[in-house]
Amino acid sequence: MFDEMWGAIERLGRDGRTGGYLRDAWSSADLELREWFRQEAARRGLDVREDRNGNLWAWWGDPSGRPGVVTGSHLDSVRQGGAFDGPLGIVSAFAALDVLAARGFEPGRPLGIACFTDEEGARFGVPCMGSRLLTGVLDPDRARGLTDDEGDSMAEVLRRAGRDPAVLGRDPETLGHVGVFVELHVEQGRELVHTGDPVGVASAIWPHGRWRFDFHGQANHAGTTRLADRDDPTLPFARTVLHARELAERAGVVATFGKLRVSPGNANAVPGLVSAWLDARGGDEGAVRALVAELTAFSGAEVSTESWTPVVDFDAVLRDRLAAVAGAALARPAAAPALPTGAGHDAGILAAAGVPSAMVFVRNPTGISHSPEEHAEESDCRLGVTALAAVLEDLCRS
Numbered sequence: 001m002f003d004e005m006w007g008a009i010e011r012l013g014r015d016g017r018t019g020g021y022l023r024d025a026w027s028s029a030d031l032e033l034r035e036w037f038r039q040e041a042a043r044r045g046l047d048v049r050e051d052r053n054g055n056l057w058a059w060w061g062d063p064s065g066r067p068g069v070v071t072g073s074h075l076d077s078v079r080q081g082g083a084f085d086g087p088l089g090i091v092s093a094f095a096a097l098d099v100l101a102a103r104g105f106e107p108g109r110p111l112g113i114a115c116f117t118d119e120e121g122a123r124f125g126v127p128c129m130g131s132r133l134l135t136g137v138l139d140p141d142r143a144r145g146l147t148d149d150e151g152d153s154m155a156e157v158l159r160r161a162g163r164d165p166a167v168l169g170r171d172p173e174t175l176g177h178v179g180v181f182v183e184l185h186v187e188q189g190r191e192l193v194h195t196g197d198p199v200g201v202a203s204a205i206w207p208h209g210r211w212r213f214d215f216h217g218q219a220n221h222a223g224t225t226r227l228a229d230r231d232d233p234t235l236p237f238a239r240t241v242l243h244a245r246e247l248a249e250r251a252g253v254v255a256t257f258g259k260l261r262v263s264p265g266n267a268n269a270v271p272g273l274v275s276a277w278l279d280a281r282g283g284d285e286g287a288v289r290a291l292v293a294e295l296t297a298f299s300g301a302e303v304s305t306e307s308w309t310p311v312v313d314f315d316a317v318l319r320d321r322l323a324a325v326a327g328a329a330l331a332r333p334a335a336a337p338a339l340p341t342g343a344g345h346d347a348g349i350l351a352a353a354g355v356p357s358a359m360v361f362v363r364n365p366t367g368i369s370h371s372p373e374e375h376a377e378e379s380d381c382r383l384g385v386t387a388l389a390a391v392l393e394d395l396c397r398s
């Protein structure tokens with residue numbers, strides 16, 4: 001079943017030239033993936049609902065009486081992303097339910113699979129859009145007004161996809177159905193390679209954020225404008241990139257300018273505006289904040305915060321319980337190791353909103369993620385399903 005599901009979505013949104021995935025939220029690939037999710041749920045007799053914010057929920061049992069045990073992840077990707085980030089959690093969720101159903105397991109409480117909308121924020125710049133709107137940490141007016149690279153607002157994009165942007169926002173009823181949330185995810189690093197374990201659990205998510213730096217200058221002719229007469233915004237931008245690296249090294253955090261827009265974008269023109277997006281993260285919240293403050297002052301750019309997520313420490317009791325159950329299910333000599341992660345996840349947003357949440361990581365041999373090289377061995381994916389099934393079974397008993 002795992003292979004069959006994996007095969008069915010493998011081609012959706014894949015760039016034939018690079019092998020990378022283009023699964024922006026609400027793109028045709030995303031809509032096809034959502035349809036695939038509905039079909040997988042339907043053929044297992046699960047009840048599928050889409051909430052006000054576009055998140056999909058497939059339920060075994062009715063969660064309106066008693067909050068359920070929920071697993072899942074997301075199906076969208078970064079641009080030119082890998083196959084595993086997100087979909088591994090969804091495919092493993094369905095596969096884990098199959099394992100339980102084949103054992104004749106009857107869940108003692110509702111069991112659900114969630115597919116969160118726009119986790120990567122590739123299109124509108126804000127990651128974990130679906131879970132942020134659901135939990136109310138993102139203002140729906142701000143969300144509706146965000147624009148993509150084509151200049152289309154999220155409200156327009158949702159309308160075109162047949163959704164009503166007016167209903168976006170905090171949804172306590174849907175959130176109230178989630179008693180506990182477990183997200184399985186490909187590891188985005190090599191910690192499990194070092195420990196020699198196929199599966200681990202998350203201890204914490206580093207504080208992280210995105211900032212937009214606008215460097216203003218004067219657009220002019222690249223041939224006729226003397227160097228002395230130029231107001232070229234690429235110069236302060238370049239100095240800022242180098243300084244970000246120095247500051248990050250000094251502070252022991254990471255800082256990345258991974259997205260850049262140069263206007264007007266002509267090869268024969270001095271640019272008038274450079275917009276650059278800084279992503280900064282680290283184990284120490286104060287150090288990340290200090291880096292951004294120092295870089296803002298240094299850059300001379302107009303800086304706006306696009307998102308900020310404080311540190312998330314996952315519930316230690318739940319984490320240890322998961323680690324023990326996963327270790328035992330895989331017949332390992334010890335509990336699965338707990339590791340911190342530099343990547344944001346919907347599980348982190350839910351945890352911050354007070355929903356007991358946890359994460360299961362599956363080993364990634366190269367550690368590479370957000371790239372077509374992202375990988376997990378099939379044997380490790382199967383062990384991930386075994387561990388997840390055991391965890392869900394255990395949680396359904398309480």
Ligand SMILES: [Zn+2]
Pocket residue numbers: 074085086119185345
């Ligand atoms: Zn992900």
